[in-house]
Amino acid sequence: MxxxxxxxxxxxxxxxxxxxxxxxxxxxxxxxxxxxxxxxxxxxxxxxxxxxxxxxxxxxxxxxxxxxxxxxxxxxxxxxxxxxxxxxxxxEGMPEGSLDDHGIPEAVSKIALKMFGRKEIRHLANVLDFGEFVHAIGIGNLGGKMGIVTLTDRRLIFLEKSIGSENLVEFALASIGAISLGKKMGGETLTISHSGTSATITTLQHGQGDAIARKFREIKDQPTATTTPTAADPIEQIERLAGLRDKGILSEDEFQAQKTQLLGSI
CATH class of the missing domain: 3.30.530.50 (Alpha-D-Glucose-1,6-Bisphosphate; Chain A, domain 4)
Structure with missing residues (x-):
């Protein structure tokens, strides 16, 4: 075996x-x-x-x-x-506070998780990457199985609640188009639209689905940092233009005209 x-x-x-x-x-x-x-x-x-x-x-x-x-x-x-x-x-034998908790205790403290136990919380930490941070958490049903629903700064995770189980479903944030919140008699639902398909997590306790959906929108609405292109070095541009001239792409006059303009910008 x-x-x-x-x-x-x-x-x-x-x-x-x-x-x-x-x-x-x-x-x-x-x-x-x-x-x-x-x-x-x-x-x-x-x-x-x-x-x-x-x-x-x-x-x-x-x-x-x-x-x-x-x-x-x-x-x-x-x-x-x-x-x-x-x-x-x-x-469980490590000193309290010695391991990176990924923000899990803080996320748990914001919402009632009646079905959550200490081992399940530690189990969740074991499937996270170095430096991955948990923003929101809940418990729901996906495909007929109960599990921990977790929104991190990198992905949405559904992890079966049983400590003996290792079934993990994950959606990278970049692949998620939207997370829609719904409410039914059995609790809140989250419909995740991703990569042209969708998945629905049901029976989340009141407020859990809302917290995950709202945090997801907040993350997606954050402006992406952009870098202003740095102007190319004039000498490098002249060398590139010289190469184009040598290949016959630019005439000597065209090369000299652009060279004079670039030298004037120094």
Whole structure:
């Protein structure tokens, strides 16, 4: 049976302490074991546990310096569907505030999430990229499955709520034409128009869909930063014109006229 690879990205925030030591201490609180470490890597062994219905796995972390601290790219190699759960288990042993939370607690605090648990919140963090920031969050139904609906600064994510599940649907912000809000007896709905098709998330609690739709419009309405083209260097332009003259595209007179004009602008 072939193993499955899953990638999880953490950022240990600057000032939190030595990342290798922090992870080692977190692993010591579990039945996992640190197999080896170097200044830029750590390998963790997850033993097979029949009682816990858990296959064995090997977790390899590569450390690098990031903008907020130390980035760790984890690769979880194992059977079964508990790859993310392994990382949640280790993450729960990390000191409070030591990991980049991606703005998730703040987003959760703005809205009632009665069905949300601590592990689901940590599970969400494990599918985010380095530096990805969460703007709005909710719980809804897509394709008959309940999941966490998350709007980040890069994409809209639907992640199945079950910690044992790894089903993820995502829509890049650039591919979304519009997000329409609707209301039904069962709650709010979001219809996402993207790449010529659409998808509808239903049964969002009151205010959750509205918060996501409004934040999306705010992001889309933000003016795109533009860069004013820098005028080309006159000497470079003269060299380019000389090349056109040499190829017979410009006559000598045309070349001299444009050269005189460019030299006058210096």
């Amino acid at each position: 072939a193993t499955i690879l899953r990638t999880v990205r953490w950022t240990v925030l600057a000032g939190s302490g030595d990342p290798i030591a922090l992870v080692t201490e977190a692993v010591a609180k579990t039945d996992f074991a640190v197999a080896s470490t170097t200044p830029t890597s750590i390998v963790i062994d997850v033993p097979r546990a029949i009682i816990k219905n858990r296959w064995g796995a090997t977790i390899t972390g590569a450390l690098s310096q990031g903008s907020k601290g130390t980035d760790i790219e984890w690769v979880v190699d194992g059977l079964g569907n508990k790859h993310y759960e392994h990382m949640v288990t280790i993450g």
